[in-house]
Amino acid sequence: MMKATALTLGILCLLGTIVPPALVLAGMMDNAPMKLAMLVSTVVWFVTAPLWMTAR
Amino acid sequence: MPSDHPPTPADEFEHERVPDRALKGPGSFWGMYAGEHTAGTEFMIGPLFVAYGVGAGDLICGLLLGNLAAVLTWRHLTTPIAMRLRVTLYHKLESICGRRLATLYNFANGLLFCFLAGAMVTVSATAVGVPFPDVRMPGFSDIMPTGAAWSAVVLAIGAAMTWVAVKGYGVVARVANYAAPWMFLVFVACALVTLPKLESHELSAIWTGVPLEGKPKIGFWGVFFFAWFCNAAMHLGMSDLSVLRYARNASSGWAPAAGMFLGHCIAWICASLLYACQLQKFGAGASVAPGPMVYDAVGVAGLICIVIAGWTTANPTIYRAGLAFQGVMPHVSRQAATITAGIVCTIAGLFPAFAMKLLDFVGIYGMVLAPVGAIIVVDIWFARRLGIAVNPALAAGASFNRAAFLAWTLPAALGFWAVRRFEMPLPTYATLPVWIASGLLYIVLSKSIGPKPCIR
Numbered sequence: 249m250m251k252a253t254a255l256t257l258g259i260l261c262l263l264g265t266i267v268p269p270a271l272v273l274a275g276m277m278d279n280a281p282m283k284l285a286m287l288v289s290t291v292v293w294f295v296t297a298p299l300w301m302t303a304r
Numbered sequence: 305m306p307s308d309h310p311p312t313p314a315d316e317f318e319h320e321r322v323p324d325r326a327l328k329g330p331g332s333f334w335g336m337y338a339g340e341h342t343a344g345t346e347f348m349i350g351p352l353f354v355a356y357g358v359g360a361g362d363l364i365c366g367l368l369l370g371n372l373a374a375v376l377t378w379r380h381l382t383t384p385i386a387m388r389l390r391v392t393l394y395h396k397l398e399s400i401c402g403r404r405l406a407t408l409y410n411f412a413n414g415l416l417f418c419f420l421a422g423a424m425v426t427v428s429a430t431a432v433g434v435p436f437p438d439v440r441m442p443g444f445s446d447i448m449p450t451g452a453a454w455s456a457v458v459l460a461i462g463a464a465m466t467w468v469a470v471k472g473y474g475v476v477a478r479v480a481n482y483a484a485p486w487m488f489l490v491f492v493a494c495a496l497v498t499l500p501k502l503e504s505h506e507l508s509a510i511w512t513g514v515p516l517e518g519k520p521k522i523g524f525w526g527v528f529f530f531a532w533f534c535n536a537a538m539h540l541g542m543s544d545l546s547v548l549r550y551a552r553n554a555s556s557g558w559a560p561a562a563g564m565f566l567g568h569c570i571a572w573i574c575a576s577l578l579y580a581c582q583l584q585k586f587g588a589g590a591s592v593a594p595g596p597m598v599y600d601a602v603g604v605a606g607l608i609c610i611v612i613a614g615w616t617t618a619n620p621t622i623y624r625a626g627l628a629f630q631g632v633m634p635h636v637s638r639q640a641a642t643i644t645a646g647i648v649c650t651i652a653g654l655f656p657a658f659a660m661k662l663l664d665f666v667g668i669y670g671m672v673l674a675p676v677g678a679i680i681v682v683d684i685w686f687a688r689r690l691g692i693a694v695n696p697a698l699a700a701g702a703s704f705n706r707a708a709f710l711a712w713t714l715p716a717a718l719g720f721w722a723v724r725r726f727e728m729p730l731p732t733y734a735t736l737p738v739w740i741a742s743g744l745l746y747i748v749l750s751k752s753i754g755p756k757p758c759i760r
Contacts, residue, residue, distance in 0.1 A: 265486060269493035269602065273500055283603030286493065290486065290605045297482035 254299035257292060264289030322390040327552035333559035336547075339484030341535075341563025342491065342571050344427040344614030347594035348662050349534075350575025353527065354583065355444060355592070356663070356729070357515030360507035362524040367572065370531025371564035377532070377539040378548075383557030385684055386548035393545045394631065397676060400683050401708040402697035402755075407632050409676060409712075413543075414628030416669050418645055421621040422652025425465065426659040428614035429457045430595030431607040441593035442656035444516070449654045458653045465615060466646025469622040470639050480616035488566050490609040494601045495574035502577075503584045510580040516588055520729035530663060531568060533735040536670030540739050542677040592660070622646050667731030671719050671738055675712045678743035682750075692750040700755035707754035711746035715739075 268285040271277035317326065353363060389396055397406040426442070433439030438453035449455045468476060502510065515521045522530075538544045539560075548556065578597045582590035591597065598606035626642030633641065652658055658665055687694045697705045719738035723731050 262485060262489060265489045265605070266493055266496075269496035273496045275500070279497070282497065283605065286490075286602055286605035290608055293486050294482060297486075298478070301482055 251300045254296040257296045258300060261289040261293035261296065265293070317391075319395060320391070322549050326550065328550045328556075329552055330556040330559060333547070333551065333556045334562050335481065335484060337559045338488070338562035338566055339480050340617065341560075341567030342484065342487050342613065343567070343617035344424050344594070344610050345617070345659070345662060346491070346567060346571040346613070347575045347578075347598065347610060348423070348427055348592075348659050350572040350577070351579030351592050351594075351597075352663050353522075353572065354511060354576045354579045355516045355519050356526065357513055357519065357521040358511055358527055359513035359523065360511040362513075362522075363511050363527055363573070363576070366524045366527025367531050367569045370528040371561075371569050373528070373532040374535060374539060374568075375558065375561045375564050378544065378560040379554075379557035381681070382539045382542060382544050383548050383551060383554055385542065385680065386545045387551055387554060388684065389545065390549040391545070392549070393542050393676075393680075396542075396545065396680055396683075399695035399698040400679060401676075401705045402703040404704040405697075405709050408709075409673075410628040410631040412672055413537075414625040414632070414645060415648070416537075416672060417621050417625035417628065418648040419652045419658050419665065420669065421465075421618040421625065421645075421649040422655075423658040423662055423665065424614040424618035424621070425458055425462050425650060425653030426656055427594050428461050428611050428618070429454065429653065430593040431598070431610035431614075432461060432595070433457045434595045434599050434607055441591055441596060442660065444592055444660050445518070446660060447655060447657040450656070455654055459650060462646060462650025462653055465618050465622060466643060466650065468615075469619050469626065469646060470642045476616055476619040479612065483612050483616060487609055487613055488571070490602065490606060491571040491574045494598060494606060495577045497601045498577045498581045501581050501585075509584070510577065520727075522729045525733070526729055529732040529735070530667070530730060531564075533670050533674075533732040534568070534666045536732075536735050536739070537673035540677045540735070541670070541674035542680050543673065618649070622649055625649065663730055663732075667723075667733075667735065668720075670735050671716055671731050674735060674739050675716055675742035676708075678739045679708050679711055679746045682743050682746050686747065687750075690747060690751075692747065693754065693756065696750065696755045702755040705755055707746060707749035707752075710753075711742050711749055715741035715745060 264285050268277055268282040272279060272282045317323070358366070394406060394410065397409055401409070430441055433441065433454065436453060436457070438451070439457055440450040440454060442450050442454070449458070499505070504510075533540070551557065575594075578601060579590070579592060582597060594610055595607060598610055622645050623642060625645035625648075626638060629644055630636060630638055630641035682692070683694055686692075693699050696702070715738045718741070719731070719734040722728070723734050728734060
């Protein structure tokens with residue numbers, strides 16, 4: 249359960265790293281929220297990755 | 305970029321064949337290669353292509369074909385030899401070259417590792433220095449440290465990296481695994497965010513084909529040879545025997561494709577876009593320091609990416625350099641040797657020259673270390689057929705194989721001379737001729753002055 253949750257969060261974080269820049273490219277997002285979304289995704293990624301990558 | 309592999313698996317079976325129970329499937333290699341060839345220095349190599357005046361077509365074709373050639377070399381040269389021997393490069397070198405010559409190779413290897421790690425420290429310092437206005441970021445023309453604040457940042461990073469390397473690399477290797485997919489996406493994110501900022505989206509306005517003042521012009525062949533030989537020490541030079549000796553199947557030899565096409569192809573293109581954007585905005589005076597460029601594009605996440613990318617690659621490099629130095633000075637402890645390597649690396653990191661001339665340095669790195677791979681190829685595939693002793697130093701009980709020494713150093717020295725004499729834009733133009741010359745010279749010299757097996 250823990251592993252599945254961490255994996256789901258991890259996937260969301262990867263999306264949070266790449267989707268906001270894609271939205272900036274498409275002109276649908278500003279730079280400031282994109283940078284914040286990437287930072288949050290980065291932090292959560294490094295918190296969750298050990299939980300599911302180690303358990304693999 | 306040229307990276308060293310985390311030495312996790314190589315710490316075992318240093319002096320024996322890898323047993324069947326320790327072999328690993330292809331899955332163990334793909335992620336490792338992908339992570340290790342997406343390093344902090346990729347942020348430096350991309351901009352250098354722009355500065356060297358590479359055109360768009362030359363860049364894309366050169367990267368695709370050059371990286372393909374590198375992958376094929378790994379797959380069809382390094383992997384078969386690694387699977388046949390299943391020992392480390394150092395172990396094999398001792399059998400061919402003798403202990404003293406293998407030690408000399410270790411020293412050269414360790415020193416070059418230190419300079420490479422120094423370039424990674426420099427790149428990391430441009431990220432850590434962003435919040436500090438007193439830190440003057442280095443430019444292309446900077447060779448010396450740019451000031452006291454810059455030096456303080458480099459010393460702090462170098463000390464931290466050395467401390468972690470002394471403690472062991474387990475944590476760093478794990479962080480490298482965690483970071484790999486995220487890091488690659490940050491590179492792509494930098495490119496996505498930069499595209500709308502470009503004043504012109506014409507490919508010819510991004511990769512203009514015009515070098516910056518004082519830089520040589522390179523085209524398709526420059527990119528092709530660089531992409532092929534920037535890791536020459538690893539594939540042609542057989543350094544990756546230490547990793548691929550664990551391969552259960554030859555298909556593991558395709559795994560470097562992950563590192564080449566994600567790290568050396570896409571990441572370099574993304575990084576070059578960052579600098580092209582700076583050039584369009586600020587002209588030839590644009591800053592090339594990766595830290596401010598990436599911060600401007602994607603913010604703090606980008607700075608974290610540079611630091612982690614540099615740290616996860618520099619740390620095993622320092623650790624490896626420490627092991628190499630320990631091979632030279634066996635009486636010194638592993639910790640002391642690693643600290644020595646860390647100090648040399650940090651001092652190198654103070655001087656931006658290694659990062660700003662990374663294309664040249666990587667070429668030199670390959671040209672110095674790759675030729676021993678040709679000697680190994682001759683020993684394994686041709687020696688018996690040509691009537692040369694296999695593992696001559698081991699067979700003769702010699703500690704210094706003069707034939708191997710001359711076959712290693714003479715072509716490399718000639719290569720350096722040729723690069724200067726014919727004003728080649730990059731040393732990687734000479735890597736293949738030097739490698740082939742080493743193999744041929746080894747055959748000739750082995751017959752005349754090589755150690756002869758003891759008759760019992």
